[in-house]
Amino acid sequence: MRAFVFPGQGSQFIGMGKDLADAFAPAREVFQEVDDALSQNLFKLMTEGTDTDLNLTENTQPALMAVSMAVVRTLTQQGGIDLTKTASFVAGHSLGEYSALTAVGAFDVGTCAKLLKLRGQSMQKAVPVGIGAMAAILGLDLPDVEAITTEANTKTENGEMVQSANDNSPGQVVVSGHAGAVAIAMELATAKGAKRALQLPVSAPFHCRLMQPAADAMEKALGETTIAPPILPVVANVTASAITTPQDIRRLLVEQVTGMVRWRESVTWMKDQGVSEMVELGAGKVLSGLIKRIEKDVAAESVGTPEQIEALIAKLS
Numbered sequence: 001m002r003a004f005v006f007p008g009q010g011s012q013f014i015g016m017g018k019d020l021a022d023a024f025a026p027a028r029e030v031f032q033e034v035d036d037a038l039s040q041n042l043f044k045l046m047t048e049g050t051d052t053d054l055n056l057t058e059n060t061q062p063a064l065m066a067v068s069m070a071v072v073r074t075l076t077q078q079g080g081i082d083l084t085k086t087a088s089f090v091a092g093h094s095l096g097e098y099s100a101l102t103a104v105g106a107f108d109v110g111t112c113a114k115l116l117k118l119r120g121q122s123m124q125k126a127v128p129v130g131i132g133a134m135a136a137i138l139g140l141d142l143p144d145v146e147a148i149t150t151e152a153n154t155k156t157e158n159g160e161m162v163q164s165a166n167d168n169s170p171g172q173v174v175v176s177g178h179a180g181a182v183a184i185a186m187e188l189a190t191a192k193g194a195k196r197a198l199q200l201p202v203s204a205p206f207h208c209r210l211m212q213p214a215a216d217a218m219e220k221a222l223g224e225t226t227i228a229p230p231i232l233p234v235v236a237n238v239t240a241s242a243i244t245t246p247q248d249i250r251r252l253l254v255e256q257v258t259g260m261v262r263w264r265e266s267v268t269w270m271k272d273q274g275v276s277e278m279v280e281l282g283a284g285k286v287l288s289g290l291i292k293r294i295e296k297d298v299a300a301e302s303v304g305t306p307e308q309i310e311a312l313i314a315k316l317s
Contacts, residue, residue: 001275006068006092006099011284012060018047020070023306026077027070030109034066037110038117058120061095062113068099068282069109079313084231086316089270091235094261104230106249118221122214123204132205133179135186139195145173152185165207166261169293176208215257222250240265267294279303
């Protein structure tokens with residue numbers, strides 16, 4: 001069994017998508033659809049812009065989705081690949097869950113681009129710059145980090161908080177919250193044996209309860225959005241298990257804004273269902289690297305270049 005997985009924030013780079021647009025008409029169509037939906041030349045920003053502009057989360061999120069969907073549409077339209085015959089599940093990391101949902105028909109590309117633009121804007125507005133922070137705790141597993149955040153929250157002032165935001169793989173957990181609380185958690189983690197506690201270069205504290213204003217904005221937007229039943233089950237970040245109904249998709253996408261991304265558990269759950277191969281579709285190879293650390297006997301590869309796409313088409317045809 002196979003699963004297709006879709007990358008999240010951190011996989012972006014200037015120039016992404018250009019080789020796909022040069023090589024494949026379906027990819028060019030996707031990039032144009034995203035630009036039209038947003039009334040923005042996002043493709044030019046992705047290929048010729050600055051890191052500063054691309055790293056703005058309101059740009060990063062639809063841009064990464066666009067690259068993933070360019071890969072998917074090339075596979076399906078040019079390669080003749082039927083996703084329902086070649087995969088059993090799809091999943092994505094944070095914003096990648098939106099890419100996964102679009103790949104299996106829950107959203108169209110334009111609708112997803114608008115939702116992700118709003119998601120990015122709402123996340124940025126939820127917490128003023130400098131108030132929040134995120135940090136990667138390396139060398140400790142989730143139970144240890146959960147204990148650290150609990151202790152850190154007893155040491156903070158003025159009701160500041162920190163919580164686990166991403167359970168990425170064994171020994172890699174990301175925490176998120178007020179900057180002061182995150183700093184306390186980093187100190188505690190180092191004292192309790194973490195290999196490193198590294199503050200991340202992000203503009204807002206994602207996947208913690210400080211994002212509630214963004215969750216409210218997404219609840220309103222998703223409530224006004226038509227969601228179609230997906231053609232394959234989607235493994236949700238919040239539950240680390242498969243969902244298939246528009247109602248569950250809508251509810252869990254709202255919960256995802258403030259909830260932890262349970263990526264380690266999601267990969268293990270898919271393996272337990274019989275998945276032996278996971279293919280990352282889109283920019284970079286972050287997820288395929290995590291998968292290899294989570295489940296060493298699951299084959300993982302990343303497909304984001306024309307050569308990789310052609311090789312996958314040949315393999316699946």
